[in-house]
Amino acid sequence: MTQDGNVPADASDDQEWLFELVRCPITHEDLMHAATEMIEQLQCKQRDSKLLNRIGITVEEPFEAGFVNGSQTWFHAVRNGIPTLVPSEAIPLNESAPTT
DSSP: OOTTSOOOTTOOTTOGGGGGTOBOTTTOOBEEEOOHHHHHHHHHHHHTTOOBOTTSOBOOSOOSEEEEETTSOEEEEEETTEEOOOGGGOEESSTTOOOO
């Protein structure tokens, strides 16, 4: 991103510049790409109908990737290339993740 807040014309397709702007909507921490292993584990739980979002609803819509916050307590799914950054749709990564 340029100093005036614009995205440079030569921004790469992977849009790493987005990480400078977007934060976890719950903790306000930086986001990073979720590891392939983590995504596969979450997808397995989803197939078994055991994957719940922040408000306790079973996650049914498939996702191909995701982001995690800096403390690795919340997963934010990417669906059709679009990050889902709605707090209620975040997926807790451990039992002790706060729900509020």
